[in-house]
Structures are given as structure tokens and as C-alpha cells.
């Protein structure tokens with residue numbers, strides 16, 4: 168099937184993109200097109216206008232006051248191969264290696280993945296795990312939303328139809344932080360059936376000062392496993408403690424039965440993957 172007819176404008180500034188989004192009845196932003204174009208072709212999306220933002224200057228990766236700031240148009244492949252990202256946000260680098268194939272990563276953008284808000288996607292869960300802040304531009308100016316508030320349901324976010332996501336700010340993790348991504352998918356590089364993203368920060372005595380655990384594919388939005396994180400804080404992590412935290416993480420999930428996997432299987436796998444992720448994050452936090 169081919170897409171239904173639509174008008175097209177290539178914006179040359181953020182203001183122009185915002186004007187086009189505001190003026191049209193039913194406009195959609197076009198970034199890398201890796202989620203939107205398949206939806207258009209299957210006629211699951213029928214916008215009257217596509218506002219192409221590929222000409223905008225929104226693809227920088229920079230370090231500023233304890234944050235790594237990535238423009239919304241940063242291609243997945245650019246982030247994956249960035250020395251700055253791999254030094255300051257290695258969890259993101261590892262997550263991107265699970266993401267689609269290189270051809271998809273060459274075109275797809277960070278902002279597109281976050282705005283698309285697939286609960287099985289890697290980037291929304293990484294953003295939630297790392298307490299990222301999302302900067303949004305609309306006709307009334309800039310606003311910032313934390314990743315934990317941004318995702319409101321399957322494919323749903325805090326973004327209004329006439330707003331643009333312009334950048335993502337990740338706080339840089341402290342020294343002695345280890346990380347791990349454990350993902351189960353039907354084929355390598357497919358979207359996750361379940362994936363767990365973990366970091367563990369140790370103090371000088373090897374005690375867990377902070378743990379972060381987020382789960383994709385096990386609820387309508389990425390899930391932050393707060394109770395599991397709290398159960399690890401202040402402790403030297405033993406296999407028994409980690410197994411308990413992994414069970415708590417799985418208890419925080421809210422999976423649905425679907426044609427890919429039953430809910431119980433996803434929950435069980437969340438516990439298995441959480442145990443592996445926390446163990447590996449702890450082991451690499453030196």
C-alpha cells in the first residue's frame with residue numbers, strides 16, 4: 168500500500184516548523200522517517216501535512232555543566248559512535264547497539280524515537296533510567312519535561328501536536344558507575360520483548376550508593392523500578408540481594424498479553440534480565 172496524499176514542507180528554522188505545525192489541521196513532524204513512513208504506507212497515519220525537520224540545526228552532541236546534551240535530530244548511529252557519549256553515557260552506547268540495523272540507525276533520530284514512544288524501544292527506557300530532561304519548543308517558548316513524566320501511554324507523550332522536541336539532556340553519571348543492558352528479542356536487533364537497563368554506582372568502600380533500573384517492553388511506558396533500586400542502596404551487592412531486587416523489578420512491570428508473548432512470560436523474563444543487568448552493572452562499577 169502507498170501513503171494517502173499529503174502536503175509537504177521542508178522547514179528551514181524551528182520557528183518555521185512550529186508555524187507550519189500550528190497552521191495545519193493535522194500535521195506531523197518528519198525526522199528520520201523510520202517509524203512514521205511505515206505508518207504512512209500502511210495508512211495507520213494520515214496527516215494532511217508533513218513538516219520535514221531534517222534541515223534544522225538540531226543534531227549536536229555537547230557536554231555542558233554536568234550534562235550531555237543531544238539535539239533531537241542526532242542520528243542513532245552518530246550517538247552510538249560518539250566518543251563523548253561512550254565516555255559519559257556508556258549505557259546509551261550499549262543500548263544503541265541493540266537498536267535495529269545500521270541502516271535504520273543511520274536515518275533514525277533520538278527525538279523521533281522518544282516522540283514515537285514505543286514501550287519496547289530502547290531510548291525511552293534509557294532516558295527514564297538516566298533521569299533525562301526533554302526540552303520542547305512550542306509557540307509559547309521552551310519547556311522542559313522529565314523523561315519520567317514525558318511518556319504517558321503506548322505511543323503517547325506530553326508533546327502537543329504543534330510542539331517540537333528539540334533536545335535531550337542527560338546528567339552525566341558519577342565515577343565508579345557500571346552499566347548493563349540485557350535485552351530479549353525474537354531476532355537480534357528487533358524491538359525488545361523485554362529489556363532491562365541498569366546502572367550501579369559504588370562508593371569508595373564498594374557499597375552501592377545508587378542503582379537505576381528501567382524496563383522496556385513490560386508495560387505501556389518504560390518502567391522505572393524504584394523499590395528495587397532502593398533495596399540495593401547502601402548495601403554491598405550479593406547474589407541474593409540482587410536476585411531479590413530483580414524480583415522487585417519484575418513486580419513493578421505491567422505487561423499485557425499480546426501476539427508476541429504472554430504477560431507472565433514477559434514478567435518472568437524481566438526478573439531474569441534484571442538479575443543479569445544488575446550483576447553486570449555492579450561488576451563493571453570499578
Ligand SMILES: Cc1cc2nc3c(=O)[nH]c(=O)nc-3n(C[C@H](O)[C@H](O)[C@@H](O)COP(=O)(O)OP(=O)(O)OC[C@H]3O[C@@H](n4cnc5c(N)ncnc54)[C@H](O)[C@@H]3O)c2cc1C
Nearest residue numbers: 196198199200201202203267275276278279280282288332
Ligand atoms: C526495520 C526497523 C527496525 C527497528 N528497530 C527498532 C529497535 O530495535 N528499537 C527501537 O527503539 N526502534 C526501532 N525501530 C523504530 C524506529 O527506528 C524508531 O522509532 C526511531 O528511529 C524513529 O526515529 P525517526 O527519526 O525515524 O522518527 P520518525 O519516523 O520521523 O518520527 C516518529 C514519530 O516522532 C515524531 N517526531 C519525530 N521527531 C520529532 C521531534 N523532534 N519533535 C516532535 N515529534 C517528532 C513524528 O512526527 C512521528 O510521530 C525500527 C524501525 C524499523 C523500520
